[in-house]
Amino acid sequence: MAKVSRKPLWHISLLDNATVKKHIYIYSPSGAVRDKAAFKRGVKRLQTLGHEVEVDPDALASHMRFAGDDATRLAAIHRAAASGADVAMISRGGYGLSRILGGIQYKAVAKAIARGTQFVGISDFTAFQQAVLAKTGSITWAGPALCEGFGVGGKPDQVDGHGHGETPQPDEIMEDCFNDLLLGQGEGAGWRQHRDTAANANYHLKGATLWGGNLAMLASLLGTPYFPEIKGGVLFLEDVGEHPYRVERWLTQLLHAGVLARQKAIVFGQFTEFKLNPHDKGFNLSTVQQWLKSQIKAPVLTNLPYGHVATKVLLPVGAHVDLVVEGRDALILWGHEV
């Protein structure tokens, strides 16, 4: 029986709360891990959940802002691909994949995926995901990084108004979705759109390629061989700390490049931690979305629970999905494909 849990959103899963020991490989293809306590907590959390956690020898390497120099990070990616793990998860995002895209052995990554290794990550990892999709058509997962996803906690949370702090835990929805991935039982994700942006429409789009992730990273691939040529896709986007004018400029680039006109739907995830300034005078993420709607025929959805937030779903980048929309409610369904 499909389980549908409503928390602020739904994840759709075949089985209930099953757990099983999996092999998880942790590596660092992007920024250096600075919060080593979060890293340790993340590893411990995955172990507590019953998994075997293998840490790449250079997972904590540091070279300027990077987790090791370019050769080090490339070798880490290739060790992750050769690990035979069930999941290869990045330690964190940051910046660093762009400059090593030309050195990745995409066939080796595709073989690892075919053998059953699921690559999971977020943010800077978007570059890797689109490149893998462009070069091999293989599916990777937009989802947590170790530190921000499983390494939360540490000092007791003092915001509890009752004086007794609680140690923050990894988000329950995120962990449920991650467990679905490990068990191969995830079938989709649903959520409720923002009231002001939801069109009064019901539709069911079938067999569209789901792709996207971090908007800055996606736009940074335009014009390069690492940008997937997806037609009739469902493109999802998120970003953090980026002013809406930058968001609009990147969307404009995707628009002018003809990318948006080729999609069946554009789905906004969470855009967080940006700061408007007095000169914006009403210009904000909402006006950006309205402007986008005036430029394309495809529906523009909002509030997908994905991005630089605790509560997020996992999404198969490159999978064929159905998108079901009933007013504010939306579902992305990938069934048994992945």
Add this chain to the structure above:
Amino acid sequence: MAKVSRKPLWHISLLDNATVKKHIYIYSPSGAVRDKAAFKRGVKRLQTLGHEVEVDPDALASHMRFAGDDATRLAAIHRAAASGADVAMISRGGYGLSRILGGIQYKAVAKAIARGTQFVGISDFTAFQQAVLAKTGSITWAGPALCEGFGVGGKPDQVDGHGHGETPQPDEIMEDCFNDLLLGQGEGAGWRQHRDTAANANYHLKGATLWGGNLAMLASLLGTPYFPEIKGGVLFLEDVGEHPYRVERWLTQLLHAGVLARQKAIVFGQFTEFKLNPHDKGFNLSTVQQWLKSQIKAPVLTNLPYGHVATKVLLPVGAHVDLVVEGRDALILWGHEV
């Protein structure tokens, strides 16, 4: 006789200090003018220099962060093109040209340029300049905007250590170069590169197309019809308030798109007002430039006096230039072409 003035740089000009009354059209294609006092000072300064200044009726329009809505700003561009002015100068940069690139009548702009109207601007204006180059091959000028270039001043400058403040004046080099443009007597610009980045090399590149401007804007056109396909060019770049990781990400995009390999030289102008953070640990603009040098065969020059700084030269975007390099000293020469 060619005049060569050495201040920190050279501008090469046929005549000496000639002035003549010119018709200058001021319009606002990008961000709303907030500092109206600077705008007025700029207009007055140009008038003091002897010019007829025509202000577009919507030069001070405001719509959210923009200088009027999209239709307003497009109409302003087309009025500037129809003005018959000697120079059409933007009031300021900001953000706003990206979203109206599809509405610009490029043939009308090219006709205006052929009739003798020189379009001058910086920053966001880079999008307009590359689009005009891509669509028509016409030459525009990278140079000052009214407010930041000619509108400086106002309150006396209190940084004079002797206690008697002086009202800041527009930069002398910039005004000399602007005068050269008005008189059609500019022949080139020279400068001294940073000591640590100048290769010990002498060379003379002939007949290369000069193009570029603001790096963020240039990269935001990749993959779109507004990105000029320049082979064997001299690409100059500047930016303001952008962390070196963003600079490197944009350069990586240009690299992976094959753009950099097609150029004869890459010229770094001024990259200003960015802030490194503790996690950079040695990563900075210099390491970005070093990395770039390891990725391409073409020479990478530094310290071109152009960008979001007072002392800057004017540069003809789309013109055929010679680039002469003798150790740290560099010259871009456009002779009588423009």
